[in-house]
Amino acid sequence: MEAIDRIASARRDMPLVVGIPTRHPAPGPLTGRLIAACLHLTPETVVLVEALRGLGARLRLCAANPLSTQDGVAAHLRRMPGVEVVLGTADWDGYRWAVDAVAAQGADLVIDDGADLILAIEANPADGNRRLMGACENTSTGALRLQTAQEAGGLTVPVFAITRSAAKRLYDDLHGTGQSVLDALLRTTNLLLAGRVAVVAGYGTCGRGIATRLRALGARIVVTEISPQAALDASLDGLAVRPMIDAIRDADLVVTATGSRDVVTEQHLIQAKDGVILANAGHFDVEIDAEWLRKSGPSTPVRPGLESYSLPSGQEVLLVAEGRVVNLAAAEGHPSAVMDVTFATIALCLLELGAAHTTTVEHTGRQGHPAGVLSVPEHIDTTVARLALGQAGVRLDIATTAQQEYLRTWGGPARGASTGDHAE
Numbered sequence: 001m002e003a004i005d006r007i008a009s010a011r012r013d014m015p016l017v018v019g020i021p022t023r024h025p026a027p028g029p030l031t032g033r034l035i036a037a038c039l040h041l042t043p044e045t046v047v048l049v050e051a052l053r054g055l056g057a058r059l060r061l062c063a064a065n066p067l068s069t070q071d072g073v074a075a076h077l078r079r080m081p082g083v084e085v086v087l088g089t090a091d092w093d094g095y096r097w098a099v100d101a102v103a104a105q106g107a108d109l110v111i112d113d114g115a116d117l118i119l120a121i122e123a124n125p126a127d128g129n130r131r132l133m134g135a136c137e138n139t140s141t142g143a144l145r146l147q148t149a150q151e152a153g154g155l156t157v158p159v160f161a162i163t164r165s166a167a168k169r170l171y172d173d174l175h176g177t178g179q180s181v182l183d184a185l186l187r188t189t190n191l192l193l194a195g196r197v198a199v200v201a202g203y204g205t206c207g208r209g210i211a212t213r214l215r216a217l218g219a220r221i222v223v224t225e226i227s228p229q230a231a232l233d234a235s236l237d238g239l240a241v242r243p244m245i246d247a248i249r250d251a252d253l254v255v256t257a258t259g260s261r262d263v264v265t266e267q268h269l270i271q272a273k274d275g276v277i278l279a280n281a282g283h284f285d286v287e288i289d290a291e292w293l294r295k296s297g298p299s300t301p302v303r304p305g306l307e308s309y310s311l312p313s314g315q316e317v318l319l320v321a322e323g324r325v326v327n328l329a330a331a332e333g334h335p336s337a338v339m340d341v342t343f344a345t346i347a348l349c350l351l352e353l354g355a356a357h358t359t360t361v362e363h364t365g366r367q368g369h370p371a372g373v374l375s376v377p378e379h380i381d382t383t384v385a386r387l388a389l390g391q392a393g394v395r396l397d398i399a400t401t402a403q404q405e406y407l408r409t410w411g412g413p414a415r416g417a418s419t420g421d422h423a424e
């Protein structure tokens with residue numbers, strides 16, 4: 001399918017993002033602003049870029065993952081007026097080069113997927129970051145890294161952690177990741193899941209989404225966790241919880257979704273069941289020690305996106321998509337409808353940052369939002385949920401004045417139950 005057709009298809013499934021320029025006609029807070037973005041170069045990203053162009057912004061883009069870049073899409077973006085695409089070679093050196101090249105030129109606002117671009121701009125004060133007004137970070141891993149930078153005094157602007165939005169977590173992390181990881185696993189392995197033992201490392205939002213879908217297809221789920229609360233959550237959902245060193249002995253499939261590193265390493269792999277399949281759904285390819293596998297023995301391609309490694313013990317271990325984020329590296333990432341909610345949230349957060357900056361700096365001299373990692377403002381979350389419900393034709397009750405009054409006496413107004421004060 002041609003890139004142009006995939007973009008048209010994405011546009012059809014992204015009414016929230018497509019409608020943003022109509023709901024916020026330019027000139028507005030983003031008119032004339034330069035947005036630097038490190039994003040997966042997919043058709044959905046084109047739809048976001050079109051909306052931001054419609055709001056009057058210019059964009060400079062690099063790719064969030066060398067394996068997720070779709071060449072036709074990158075070429076399409078390059079042809080758009082007001083859009084620059086900076087791409088290095090299709091490996092991590094090329095990725096780093098492109099991030100640094102975009103960072104060196106500075107920006108008014110940033111959209112990031114993993115925090116490398118925000119951190120590179122922050123570390124580059126001689127260049128453009130003095131004009132940086134704020135940023136949006138798309139992943140929980142990125143938000144965690146920014147939190148660490150903030151604690152070390154290295155974050156000078158407000159950054160909205162998009163993953164902390166209720167709508168994004170539901171659509172993207174839970175349902176989107178769950179479905180698209182399964183899509184990637186089925187495409188690459190053709191595994192019959194019924195009756196198999198599937199180990200899911202990490203029972204956060206992504207892990208829960210993956211485990212739920214694997215279970216629905218008949219797999220027997222074992223969760224590994226380091227958080228007592230998350231382990232309890234899994235246990236109360238009826239799932240077995242065991243340490244990885246035990247769990248991997250029976251595993252037919254292991255999927256990591258922790259956001260951490262070294263979750264499956266040599267010590268686990270030498271205990272693994274012969275023929276175990278490993279896949280990573282976490283943001284970085286550090287959850288499974290693919291390097292050790294590569295060093296330990298020869299590999300043979302089994303199917304597209306699936307390599308088999310023979311360990312010195314004679315065991316076979318199969319690795320999906322080289323241990324990179326599996327739904328992006330071996331499938332199409334999230335369905336467009338999922339990205340509609342995430343990208344609508346990002347666009348509204350950018351408008352918020354631009355408006356707060358314009359209002360406060362020009363009229364009051366105060367910064368609108370404090371520097372640091374921030375949750376998505378509740379009114380934006382509510383707006384996105386309302387728009388998504390509207391698109392789905394779902395109607396809900398509106399709290400009466402008496403109900404609002406009653407709820408206020410118990411500690412505050414009902415979540416998102418406003419009569420429209422914050423309607424977009």
Ligand SMILES: NC(=O)c1ccc[n+]([C@@H]2O[C@H](COP(=O)([O-])OP(=O)(O)OC[C@H]3O[C@@H](n4cnc5c(N)ncnc54)[C@H](O)[C@@H]3O)[C@@H](O)[C@H]2O)c1
Pocket residue numbers: 139140141142163172173177201202203204205206207224225226227230257258259260261262263281282283284325326327328
């Ligand atoms: N593939 C995708 O499309 C996609 C989408 C969103 C997020 N992500 C990535 O997936 C990862 C998880 O995201 P999330 O939103 O579920 O995060 P989360 O914080 O909600 O959950 C992560 C869970 O992993 C657990 N964990 C941490 N280290 C562990 C270890 N060594 N062993 C077992 N469990 C461990 C934590 O206790 C936590 O419960 C992140 O890297 C995130 O960036 C991927």
